[in-house]
Amino acid sequence: MEGREISQAVIRRLPRYYRYLGELLENGVERISSNDLSKKMHVTASQIRQDLNNFGGFGQQGYGYNVKYLYTEIGKILGLEEDHDMVIIGAGNLGHALANYAAFEKRGFVLKGIFDVNPTLKGMTIRGVPIHMMDELEDFVKNNDIEIGILTIPKAKAIEVANQLVSYGVKAIWNFAHTDLNLPDDVIVENVHLSESLMRLSYNISRYKEEQKKSEK
Amino acid sequence: MEGREISQAVIRRLPRYYRYLGELLENGVERISSNDLSKKMHVTASQIRQDLNNFGGFGQQGYGYNVKYLYTEIGKILGLEEDHDMVIIGAGNLGHALANYAAFEKRGFVLKGIFDVNPTLKGMTIRGVPIHMMDELEDFVKNNDIEIGILTIPKAKAIEVANQLVSYGVKAIWNFAHTDLNLPDDVIVENVHLSESLMRLSYNISRYKEEQKKSEK
Numbered sequence: 001m002e003g004r005e006i007s008q009a010v011i012r013r014l015p016r017y018y019r020y021l022g023e024l025l026e027n028g029v030e031r032i033s034s035n036d037l038s039k040k041m042h043v044t045a046s047q048i049r050q051d052l053n054n055f056g057g058f059g060q061q062g063y064g065y066n067v068k069y070l071y072t073e074i075g076k077i078l079g080l081e082e083d084h085d086m087v088i089i090g091a092g093n094l095g096h097a098l099a100n101y102a103a104f105e106k107r108g109f110v111l112k113g114i115f116d117v118n119p120t121l122k123g124m125t126i127r128g129v130p131i132h133m134m135d136e137l138e139d140f141v142k143n144n145d146i147e148i149g150i151l152t153i154p155k156a157k158a159i160e161v162a163n164q165l166v167s168y169g170v171k172a173i174w175n176f177a178h179t180d181l182n183l184p185d186d187v188i189v190e191n192v193h194l195s196e197s198l199m200r201l202s203y204n205i206s207r208y209k210e211e212q213k214k215s216e217k
Numbered sequence: 218m219e220g221r222e223i224s225q226a227v228i229r230r231l232p233r234y235y236r237y238l239g240e241l242l243e244n245g246v247e248r249i250s251s252n253d254l255s256k257k258m259h260v261t262a263s264q265i266r267q268d269l270n271n272f273g274g275f276g277q278q279g280y281g282y283n284v285k286y287l288y289t290e291i292g293k294i295l296g297l298e299e300d301h302d303m304v305i306i307g308a309g310n311l312g313h314a315l316a317n318y319a320a321f322e323k324r325g326f327v328l329k330g331i332f333d334v335n336p337t338l339k340g341m342t343i344r345g346v347p348i349h350m351m352d353e354l355e356d357f358v359k360n361n362d363i364e365i366g367i368l369t370i371p372k373a374k375a376i377e378v379a380n381q382l383v384s385y386g387v388k389a390i391w392n393f394a395h396t397d398l399n400l401p402d403d404v405i406v407e408n409v410h411l412s413e414s415l416m417r418l419s420y421n422i423s424r425y426k427e428e429q430k431k432s433e434k
């Protein structure tokens with residue numbers, strides 16, 4: 001595995017394998033063939049074999065995959081065996097939603113603090129995690145060795161705050177602000193641009209309607 | 218354009234073009250060359266020309282792109298010239314966050330109603346949009362000709378509610394529940410699986426750390 005470039009398409013699919021294997025585990029399934037996994041996931045069996053071969057396979061001919069082993073190994077590849085300490089910047093509804101999502105913590109994503117500019121929120125907690133004011137951000141990030149910054153603030157402030165976080169030592173940004181951050185190349189950014197997702201939906205609706213019209217002719 | 222298959226990769230980029238062109242318009246920019254657009258968007262100029270050629274080009278040699286025209290045309294392609302009536306199922310933090318995001322409405326995504334099972338929310342409103350109980354869902358969707366259902370409920374209920382929405386006539390689902398919905402092929406689904414996004418972030422952190430270690434040797 002070392003030194004090999006895994007394509008972004010495979011990486012995009014890995015969390016989905018992880019989710020399905022987790023569900024199988026919960027249901028007590030110990031082994032699964034690539035064919036059965038393929039039916040569950042609506043991906044071809046050969047795609048599954050190809051994808052998992054990127055990481056050395058894990059399958060035994062005729063026996064299928066050991067679900068727990070595969071789940072654990074994919075978890076390792078995804079970096080889930082380590083804890084990742086996080087802060088959320090922006091205690092609005094979206095910040096609240098993310099702070100309340102306990103399942104992240106099960107996978108090692110540990111929320112250490114939440115930051116906002118609104119003084120009425122000072123000292124409040126969400127699921128036991130305190131809300132701090134922005135002037136405490138620098139010390140907090142440095143003292144707690146925060147790895148991931150989650151941005152749920154309006155785009156006007158997002159770039160400035162992202163640059164602050166990076167200068168305090170944050171390595172990765174999970175960005176919900178509706179803007180690109182243009183950070184240095186060694187900062188890892190994962191964007192969740194919700195309005196773009198909604199536009200893809202609307203694009204597909206338009207395409208569908210067009211095809212309906214054509215088939216009615 | 219008719220009858221041509223646009224690749225999913227291009228479709229993924231279109232909303233981003235739309236966002237950038239919108240920002241240019243706000244800043245009073247009337248024309249932009251593919252080179253300048255390329256610098257702004259961190260995409261190669263030839264990629265931009267190729268992408269936009271899928272839709273007939275819009276560029277004039279030597280004059281660059283007319284920003285407003287391109288913005289409008291991409292908006293049409295994305296289906297943004299039509300209104301899309303929506304309901305949100307789940308008035309938790311994420312439902313609130315989406316309901317409060319007024320920018321969606323500017324682009325024709327009109328939130329008509331919010332639904333929840335929690336009786337204490339009955340009759341409340343978010344940004345003027347009322348919260349209804351689930352037993353009103355069928356009539357509401359049918360009477361208001363709702364096109365998009367937004368699911369912000371736990372995965373245990375998501376598949377059942379998605380099927381209900383489809384049976385009431387909803388054509389498209391914007392799914393935030395942590396599960397695949399397995400709906401009929403003619404239903405359009407756009408998934409936002411946040412935990413998968415977070416895992417991609419963590420994967421990239423792991424890769425980065427590995428490379429750091431290697432370069433230190």
